[in-house]
Amino acid sequence: MLLRHTTKEVKVREGLTINPAKTCQPVGALYAALGIHGCLPHSHGSQGCCAYHRSMLTRHYKEPVMAATSSFTEGASVFGGQANLLASIDTIFSVYDPDIIAVHSTCLSETIGDDLQQITKKAADDGKIPEGKHVIYASTPSFVGSHVTGYANMVVGMAEQFAESTGEKKEQVNLIAGWMEPSDMREIKKLSKELGAKIVLFPDTSDVLDAPQTGKHEFYPKGGVTIPELKSTGDSLSSIALGCISAEPAAVALDKKCGVPFETVDMPIGISATDRFIMALSKAASVSVPDEITSERGRLLDAMTDMDQYFYGKKVALFGDPDQVIPLTEFLLDLGMLPLHIVSGTPGKRFEKRMAEILERSPGANFKNGLGADTFLLHQWMKNEPVDLLIGNSYGKYIARDENIPFIRFGFPIVDRIGHSYFPSVGYSGGLRLVEKILGVFMDRQDREAPEEKFELVM
Amino acid sequence: MYMESKTQFPDPSQVREELIEKYPAKVAKKRNKSIIINDPETVPEVQANVRTVPGIITQRGCSYAGCKGVVLGPTRDVVNITHGPIGCGFYSWLTRRNQTRPETDADANFIPYCFSTDMQEENIVFGGEKKLKVAIQEAYDLFHPKAIAIFSTCPVGLIGDDVHAASREMKEKFGDCNVFGFSCEGYRGVSQSAGHHIANNGIFKHMVGRNNEIKEGKFKLNLLGEYNIGGDAFEIERIFDKCGITINSSFSGNSTVSQLENAHMADLNAIMCHRSINYMGDMLETKYGIPWMKINFIGAESSAKSLRKIAEYFGDAELKARVEEVIKEEMPKVKEVIDEILPRTSGKTAMLFVGGSRAHHYQDLFSELGMTTVAAGYEFAHRDDYEGREVLPNIKVDADSKNIEELKIVADPELYKPRKTEAELEELKAKGLEINTYEGMMKQMMKKSLVVDDISHYESEKLIEIYKPDIFCAGVKEKYVVQKMGVPLKQLHSYDYGGPYTGFEGAVNFYRDIDRMVNNPVWKLIKAPWQKTADSEKESLSASYVTQ
Structure with missing residues (x-):
């Protein structure tokens, strides 16, 4: 057994987290910043943070993940990191010539109290930011929230530091992407186009973290939301935040700064959440839903009804990030499955409330988020009440192997399979992909384990 | 003996100029001292183990x-x-x-x-x-x-x-x-x-010294600086088992607490990764009288050489004979593969920018493949890893190093027992054994090859543009950047989830992986057929405009 020390008996832990279902803020900020065109993310802290974040994102995407670091030493930790950040800005603009540097803090720079706003202002005053270039920042202390919080904070930074209101409204809707894959962002844009809605999606990592092999490394790939687009978000008719934890804070910031009204919907994973997204966008952009989208929905529903016997009543354990876990749990319920054990390391009252609402349909389900909600606990729950399927990031494979249950990779990080950056999980086609994946693992297991006389050709 | 190559390479001093010309003046001045044109005979000084320039995009961690x-x-x-x-x-x-x-x-x-x-x-x-x-x-x-x-x-x-x-x-x-x-x-x-x-x-x-158990085995050594990535230590253990050599403690691949606590009971410390564990070698020497020796099990020839060195150290005729037998048993399988692969890899070039020892060790494997290392450097090594430990007395201790504690170690009044007398050690050294020392990377690299410490992303891209190497070795952060440039990258931290690469079986694994990478037809598919046509048509179109 790989996780041979995981006991069935659950004991309350107050100090020790074991096998976390979250990581720290800066990696989320780094990921979000890659969704701006021409942006070099910058980690203001020790070198290790940046190395770890780049490595994890690289393993997840199998793509270049460029970012710089302030390379703190003991001296900087004692005297403050201002000199390191100013030197970084100078070096980065000279050598890598980005349009924007997006600085995020770390637990180190937060603990010593470095003020990113003040330092970036000093950089501007000292003439270290070339004409037409930008430095934005987000405070992302690792000891608050999770990687999802860091993502949200950097997206807030984009809205607060770029959005402008000219007084003239633009016929466009802001779509604020929660933490989703480049493939998902591409799908959101595709759906919006089909709807005929004019949108600005931010951040947008499609064509950044799914860049083609051309034999030439584009340091700044063609994707990403542009600065003029970000500026224009202040003039948009309204915003739709795709996710109450990772996207809504930026919508709130835009409303505060430029008076852009917003609506928050769940990330469109599964049929019901996608329905709500389509309804919200068609209303916001004053467009009607074309037959094409209705057909797409119908195809997903068709697969769900055709294959319902394989889903109905199956118990599922799942771990991940709030904006995915909320609609995914709902989708599992729509499929007739029983989400039984759910953890997420990300804290938040909104999250708890939404899950409580959704899980009314799954009596007896265990749910925990925030401190102490780790996959050690999830695994213990599974030992007490076994499930038919586990869904989570790559770390789940250790549990799935030990418990001999089917496993679907979903969330961040996925470091042992590809696909998540190419094929979406959002929208109706994303739903269809999830349906196919779940069926695939169930049926492969049945084919592998059925006695010879019960081996079925047609399923 | 250092490697030589007949291939013509760009003028290294011009390359260095190109690498630093875009940097702000202060940065250029600093980086200039870490970009060195190698001379294996005189071994120039490399600036290493100094602060990274903030913002430069480094490979380093913490x-x-x-x-x-x-x-x-x-x-x-x-x-x-x-x-x-x-x-x-x-x-x-x-x-x-x-x-x-x-x-x-x-x-x-x-x-x-x-x-x-x-x-x-x-x-x-x-x-x-x-x-x-x-x-x-x-x-x-x-x-x-x-x-x-x-x-x-x-x-x-x-x-x-x-x-x-x-x-x-x-x-x-x-x-x-x-x-x-x-x-x-x-x-x-x-x-x-x-x-x-x-x-x-x-x-x-x-930990060390808490377990005085005397393990069975006639030839007991500690394997230092071998972390069993991809099963490297398992292959070394397999070979040692065949030879009758016992791993007393492993630092720290596949190790246990009781092993580490028992390290003082071995008779030799065999060091793989000098950078990460040399302190342990020195401290075990001083306190318990166990000498250390640099070995390298990366590469079949290097493995054979290391086995012979270990046998020579123990000085036992039976062990020496057994080691020769094992080498004789293992080598034919290796030779069969290298004979097949060598014609396809020979003459190709490699660059290695990784680790604190790997950029040195893996040059042996490339050399076995007939490939030339045109540039190499470490991510976090010190001058002694480049130039050899003889420079240790001349290394200036700066503020950053001063903050790291140096333990004051003295001989243990009870347990200090020199495994070899001074005279025996001198005799071994005379036979060419590196006892309590390491000669570093540069003496093995060819003249005018480039040595770059703590290479930046910018410098890596430039070097690839200039030299167009057949393979680049680094870590996961660099992997897909370099491959987007159409050059295969071999990860030498994680081995691209392959390995082991140590010993004889590891050498065969590495030969096959490199053969696949430098000869993979997939790299020839980068241009779509219409792109090729479009380019040639564009040329012919512009030509026809001229004639009109």
Whole structure:
């Protein structure tokens, strides 16, 4: 057994987290910043943070993940990191010539109290930011929230530091992407186009973290939301935040700064959440839903009804990030499955409330988020009440192997399979992909384990 | 003997100019000292183990990564608790491929686990020691491990949590569990290297010498600086078993607490990764009288050479004969593969920018493949890894290095027992054995090859543009950047999830992997057929405009 020390008996832990279902803020900020065109993310802290974040994102995407670091030493930790950040800005603009540097803090720079706003202002005053270039920042202390919080904070930074209101409204809707894959962002844009809605999606990592092999490394790939687009978000008719934890804070910031009204919907994973997204966008952009989208929905529903016997009543354990876990749990319920054990390391009252609402349909389900909600606990729950399927990031494979249950990779990080950056999980086609994946693992297991006389050709 | 090549390469001094011309003046001046044109005979000085230029995009990580991730991570029965916010523990969870093989299903193995105190804002403001002690107690109650190690992340040192006092207190309280801490905050030193040193000190202080068991075996050595990535240590163990050589303790691939505690009972320290573990070699020498010897099991010829060196050290005729037999048994399989592959790899070029020893070791494998290393450098090494340990007295200790504790070690009044007399050591040295020393990388590299320490992303891209190497070796952060340029990248930290690469079987694995990478037809598909046509049509179109 790989996780041979995981006991069935659950004991309350107050100090020790074991096998976390979250990581720290800066990696989320780094990921979000890659969704701006021409942006070099910058980690203001020790070198290790940046190395770890780049490595994890690289393993997840199998793509270049460029970012710089302030390379703190003991001296900087004692005297403050201002000199390191100013030197970084100078070096980065000279050598890598980005349009924007997006600085995020770390637990180190937060603990010593470095003020990113003040330092970036000093950089501007000292003439270290070339004409037409930008430095934005987000405070992302690792000891608050999770990687999802860091993502949200950097997206807030984009809205607060770029959005402008000219007084003239633009016929466009802001779509604020929660933490989703480049493939998902591409799908959101595709759906919006089909709807005929004019949108600005931010951040947008499609064509950044799914860049083609051309034999030439584009340091700044063609994707990403542009600065003029970000500026224009202040003039948009309204915003739709795709996710109450990772996207809504930026919508709130835009409303505060430029008076852009917003609506928050769940990330469109599964049929019901996608329905709500389509309804919200068609209303916001004053467009009607074309037959094409209705057909797409119908195809997903068709697969769900055709294959319902394989889903109905199956118990599922799942771990991940709030904006995915909320609609995914709902989708599992729509499929007739029983989400039984759910953890997420990300804290938040909104999250708890939404899950409580959704899980009314799954009596007896265990749910925990925030401190102490780790996959050690999830695994213990599974030992007490076994499930038919586990869904989570790559770390789940250790549990799935030990418990001999089917496993679907979903969330961040996925470091042992590809696909998540190419094929979406959002929208109706994303739903269809999830349906196919779940069926695939169930049926492969049945084919592998059925006695010879019960081996079925047609399923 | 250094490598030679008949291929014509660009003028290295011009290359160096190109690498630094875009930098701000101060940065250019600094980087110039870390970009060196090699001369294996005179061995010029390389600036190494100095601060990275902020913002330059470095490969380097931090002290915590070197301490917890590299040195302590591979020992399976220690509960390693990261004291800090969640990230550091999360990123160092299972990502280094340290294979381990517990002897029974009941044996402890915590490698698939991540333990963290998951510090929250209130712990930063009011201190985290209390939470740390609760976490240690919970780990003890849940698992009853032999040892619990605490690793400090950046905020811990800044807020003044005393992980050592907390560890001592809990150790005394438990009585049957060794608890010790490491002040390996990420900002210490200038790279992972500081963390290696801190880890060496901690293991030496808190573990070595606690287990006086005398293990069976006539020729007992400690394998130092071999972390069993991709099963490297397993292959070395297989070969040692055949030869009748016993691994007393492994630092730290596939190791256990009791092994590390027993290290003082071996008769030789065989060092693979000089950078990460040389401190341990020196300390075991001084305190217990066990000499250390640099060995290299990367490459079939190097493995054979290392085996002969070990046999020569023990000076036993039977062992020497057995080693020759094993080499004779193993080599034909290797030769069969290299004979097939060599015509396809010969004459190709490689660049290696990785680690603190790997950029040296792997040059042997490329040389066996008939490939030339045109440029190489380390991520976190010191001058002695480049130029050889004879430069140690001349290395200036700067402020960053001063912060890393140097343990004052003296001979143990009871356990110090020189394994070899001075005269025996001199005799071994005369036979060409590197005892308690290491000659470094540069003496093996060809004249006018480039040596670049702590290479930046910008410099890597430039070097690839200029030299167009057939393969580039580095880590995961560099992997897909370089491959987007159409050049295959071999990861030498994770081996691209392959390996082992040590010993004879490892050499064969490496030959096959490199053959696949430098000859893979997929690289020829980069241009779509219409792109090729479009380019040629464009040319013919513009030509026709001229004629009109």
